[in-house]
Amino acid sequence: GIQVEQSPPDLILQEGANSTLRCNFSDSVNNLQWFHQNPWGQLINLFYIPSGTKQNGRLSATTVATERYSLLYISSSQTTDSGVYFCAVADPNFGNEKLTFGTGTRLTIIP
Amino acid sequence: NAGVTQTPKFRVLKTGQSMTLLCAQDMNHEYMYWYRQDPGMGLRLIHYSVGEGTTAKGEVPDGYNVSRLKKQNFLLGLESAAPSQTSVYFCASSSGGHRETQYFGPGTRLLVL
Numbered sequence: 588g589i590q591v592e593q594s595p596p597d598l599i600l601q602e603g604a605n606s607t608l609r610c611n612f613s614d615s616v617n618n619l620q621w622f623h624q625n626p627w628g629q630l631i632n633l634f635y636i637p638s639g640t641k642q643n644g645r646l647s648a649t650t651v652a653t654e655r656y657s658l659l660y661i662s663s664s665q666t667t668d669s670g671v672y673f674c675a676v677a678d679p680n681f682g683n684e685k686l687t688f689g690t691g692t693r694l695t696i697i698p
Numbered sequence: 699n700a701g702v703t704q705t706p707k708f709r710v711l712k713t714g715q716s717m718t719l720l721c722a723q724d725m726n727h728e729y730m731y732w733y734r735q736d737p738g739m740g741l742r743l744i745h746y747s748v749g750e751g752t753t754a755k756g757e758v759p760d761g762y763n764v765s766r767l768k769k770q771n772f773l774l775g776l777e778s779a780a781p782s783q784t785s786v787y788f789c790a791s792s793s794g795g796h797r798e799t800q801y802f803g804p805g806t807r808l809l810v811l
């Protein structure tokens with residue numbers, strides 16, 4: 588099946604800093620989603636971004652499908668941004684109904 | 699809108715016991731999913747459904763069964779719980795399968811002793 592790797596695994600930043608999270612995937616995909624899991628465990632969808640760039644407030648994401656990677660940018664970090672960020676891709680070898688998740692990047696924002 | 703809800707929130711089972719986890723969504727979504735989340739492994743798909751009355755196996759289906767008798771509900775059953783099934787279980791739904799955003803429930807924490 589498709590492999591999804593995220594980097595870095597852990598990131599600790601001061602409030603106000605910017606960050607870039609990376610997601611690499613091993614095969615062509617037609618679906619990529621970014622999720623945020625907050626410290627209470629709730630998973631929130633941030634972006635559905637199979638290609639191109641999207642922005643939502645302080646967050647933006649870019650997927651370069653031909654080079655098999657996606658980036659999530661967080662600007663002016665706030666403590667509420669803490670948590671684990673997952674990217675997930677649809678596995679074309681599984682009828683595209685299976686989302687394969689990366690192991691996540693744990694982001695800690697220090698006040 | 700409540701979105702996606704899960705019951706129970708937390709449960710402790712003894713090895714060999716059975717239980718059912720309930721997922722409900724009020725967004726009229728066709729697609730529903732059950733995942734498990736284990737430390738350091740992200741989320742893995744257990745079973746999914748593409749509509750009322752349909753179910754399909756995911757990545758890690760062994761030891762679980764599911765049913766989708768009503769469009770808004772997706773049940774996950776453990777017939778004989780094992781310690782390896784200790785995990786956090788998440789339900790999700792979407793309107794259009796992999797082409798659409800998935801919305802997740804708050805999770806059920808299960809401990810099998």
